[in-house]
Amino acid sequence: MAILPADEKLIDVVAIENRDEKLVYQRPVSLTDVYTHYCPGCTHGIAHRLVAEVIDEMGLREDTILVASVGCSVFAYNYFELDACEAAHGRAPAMATGVKRVHPDKIVFTYQGDGDLASIGMGEIIHAAARGEKFTTIFINNAVYGMTGGQMAPTSLPGQVTTSSPFGRDLALCGAPIRIAELLSNLDGTAYSVRRSLHDARHIIQAKKAIRTAFEAQVQGLGFSIVELLSTCPTNWGMTASESMEWVKDEMIPVYPLGDYKVAPELATRR
């Protein structure tokens, strides 16, 4: 049983030290001990945890720098126990370039949503990948602008109703969804570009493996690495948490097929 004291830290009121239990699961050291502002059913929390677990397991926490972006994950630096900065909308890949060029021996990653990365920041992400910048991008694709309240994103599905496409996304008017993992896989500077999903336990485990491989690519200095994560936004989709998981599986994956779009030969054994 957990209670919420004034300092907003979780305290387990059951004295665990006297019980014959083996610790098998705990907060990663790379996550701070605070509540997040994310909505119930949102997969940001899962994505944060997976990244933090990978950083912990690889022993990189004290050498990692986060570049947060604009969107719902704008406060990611409050949730990761890492050195971090907050970029302007879409500019995280440029800012990460600056950080990584100054500290080539550190691990640098951006954490960006689809409005940030695939719309206003398209130029920055394409050129960072093309230069083979040796940082990692965690790309959250939930087919909508979350923070501003559910507007159409470049990744919104055909016909998807959003606050700025009230009649459904019209492909003749707005074009078709952009598939980032495929797009960036075409650039020589990209060492690793894959798409995973966070809609169920099996896919979450696969997503974590991909995040690990992406960080391995950076440690090995192979080039730019990105993991696109199909994610939920129950609040802006107008769904329950479980409905939104189903929507990812039934509606998003057909438009955004899961898979490995580019894997540098040095990483192939890790697949």
Next chain:
Amino acid sequence: MAKELLKGNIAFAEAAIRAGCEAYFGYPITPQTELLEHMAKRMVDLDRVFLQAESEVAAINMVYGASCAGARVMTSSSSPGISLMQEGFSYIAGSNVPVVIIDVMRGGPGLGNIQPSQSDYNQVTKSAGHGDFHPIVLAPSTVQEAIDLTTLAFDLADKYRTLVFVIADGAIGQMMEPAELPEMRPLREKPPAWALTGAKGRPQNTISSLFLGAEQLEKLNLDLQAKLALMRESEVRYEEAYLDDAEVVVIGFGTAARVAQTAVKRLRDEGLPVGLFRPISLWPFPEKQLARLAERNPAIRSFLVVEMNAGQMLHDVRMIVGHRVPVRFKGRMGGIIPLPEEIEEEIRLTFESVGIPTLRKEASNGHIAR
């Protein structure tokens, strides 16, 4: 070190390198591209960071990242590129990190042209981005001063954790003249304590310009204003010439001041009591100094502001001394540098406008007044 013949853009670049610039990110734009080209070679030779960005927007955000990472960092551009960088300037100001920017101005608005201009005065001193901030803005009028002010810019950026601009027009960027470079400074041994270097054995460092709480953001703004007030007190720079008995005082910066200086000297030779006041720091503007000048010299009958724009600094001058004496203006736009003769004529008109006759004859130096 001995004097050598140096082009302004190269002098900027080399001065930055010798001042300890560890990283440079830029995008080609005339008339400052030689600066980027010099960095492309020298920074790599010295095993420092050079990167040509895909745009000015990316360049300034790379600069922002490098500064957060603790590097002494610089970019350079020209007017249209500076417009594009404004997003980054505002974030840098909101984050209190040090950055140096060289702006070699050209004619505007729009794509304008690539001729020398002072079209960015308002942009850099008054509206370098959204929010309440001002960068320190330094304006050299010679290649030597370009070197000296670039060195100073890095020190001021570090001292106040602020943006520092050195703004020159295309004439200073493109011309060659003898100048002396300083010795190479050793680089810093380690980045500052606030920098992002990995949270090893210490709590995490975070750098952000996002403060959702209104009180929290007001506090940040009050701190920023206190810092600006300190700069206003401590970082004003200007030059005066022939002011003791001056009845007309010409005010200009950069190349316009340099041309004006020639005109002032010629008219002094004729015996006209004209002086020159040249702001070197455009922000903070020498407000008190100019106000005191008008107060302590009751002989001053009029000011004449000379700029290579439609009258941008003019508004500052009018605000400070306009209530005491008339302020006239002479400006050229579109990339035209005023000739000394034009300014001489304007100075004569200024004298005449306050009832002081000037001799209109063939001048001793052979130039004929229009």
